[in-house]
Amino acid sequence: MSKQPAPSYPQDFAEVLRHIQQTRQRVLAQANTALIDLYWRVGQTLSHKVAQAGWGKGVVTELAHYIAQADPTIHGFSDKNLWRMKQFYETYQGDEKLSTMLRALPWSHNLAIFSRCKTVDERQFYLALAAKERYTFRELDRQISASTFERAVAAPAKLSTLLRV
Template identity: 55%
Template sequence: MDNRFTDIIQLIKQSRANAIRAVNAELINLYWNIGEHVSIKLEKSEWGDSVVTELAKHIQQNEPDIKGFSDKNIWRMKQFYETYKDFPKLSPLVRELSWTHNMLIFSRCKTFDEREFYLKLVKQENYSKRELDRQISASLFERTMIGNTKLSPVLREFNRDLTNNFRDSYVFEFLSLTEPHSENELQSGLVRQMKNFILELGKDFLFIGQEYKLQVTAIFLLTFFFIIVDYNVWLF
C-alpha cells in the first residue's frame, strides 16, 4: 500500500464511522420519541392497546417502504422510553449503542446500576450482540459486584474504577461442567475445548496429545515466557 495516501484513507474511514454513529443516534432518537408518544397516549387513555396494532397495520399498508414498525417493535419502543425516562444520566449512553444492544440491556437488566454497567461496558469493549448476551447470561454484573465487595471500603473509595480491575471469578459455562467440579475436570474440559478448536482449523494444524513432552531450547522458553507475561498484562 502506498504510504502517501494513508492519511486520506484514515480521514475517509473516520468520516464514515462518524456518519454511522450519527445515523444510529438519530434512529435511537426516533424510537425514543415514538415510545414517548405511545406511552403518553396510553397513559392518558386516549389510546387503547389495540390502537398500537392498528398503527402498525397503518404503517405497513400506507407506507410499505418503512420497515421495522410492527406492533411488537412499537411496544419495545414504549418499553425503551419508560425504562430510561426517569434516568437522564443514561440518555447519552443509549444513543451511542445500536438498537439491538439497547434491546438486550433494557429487556434483560432489572436495575439502574445493572443497565448502566452494561451500557458502559459495551461502549468501552465494543461488544457484539452475541458477546453482550453471553456476558449478561453469565451474570458478569453480579460477579463483578461480588468481587468488589471483597476490597476494603477505603480502597473502593480511593479509586472507584480500580475495583473493576480486581476479579477473581471466571466463567466456564462453555465447558458444560457439573457443579461442583474438580480441578482435574476443569483442566480436562479446557484441553477438550482447545483440541476441538485446533482440529477445526484444518489440516495445517495438529493436536498431538493432552500431555506431550517437548524438548525446546532456552531461547524458545524465554520467548514463550515473555508472551505469557505480555498476555497477562493485557488481561488486566
C-alpha cells in the same frame, strides 16, 4: 533535471482510505443516535397515548399497519417493535444519565440491556461496559448471560479494572 523521489502512493492511498473509514464511522454513529432518538420519541408518544387516551394493543396494531401502508419503505415498526419502543422509553425516562448513555449503543444492544437487566445499576453497568469495550451484540449478550454484573458486585476486587464501571 533532478531525479524525483518515487511517489508515496501506498502511504497516500492509506491516508485517503483512513479518511473514508473515519467518516463512515462518524456517519454510522450519527445515524445510530438519530435512530435511538426516534425510538425514544415514538416510545414517549405511545406511552402518553396509552396512559391518557387509552390506547391498547388494537390501536398500536392499527398504527403499525398504518405506517406499513402509508410508506412501505419503512421497516421495523411492527406492533411488537412499537411496544418495545414504549418499554424503552418507560425504562429510561426518569434517568438522565442512562438516557444519555444509551444513545452511544445500537438498538440491538439497548434492547438486550433493557429487556434482560432488572435494576438501574445493572443497566448502567452494561451500558457503560458495552460502550467502553465497543462490544458486538454477541459479546454483550455473552457478558449478560455470564452474569458479569453480579460477579462484579459480589467480588469487585477480583475483577480486572476493565470490567469496573
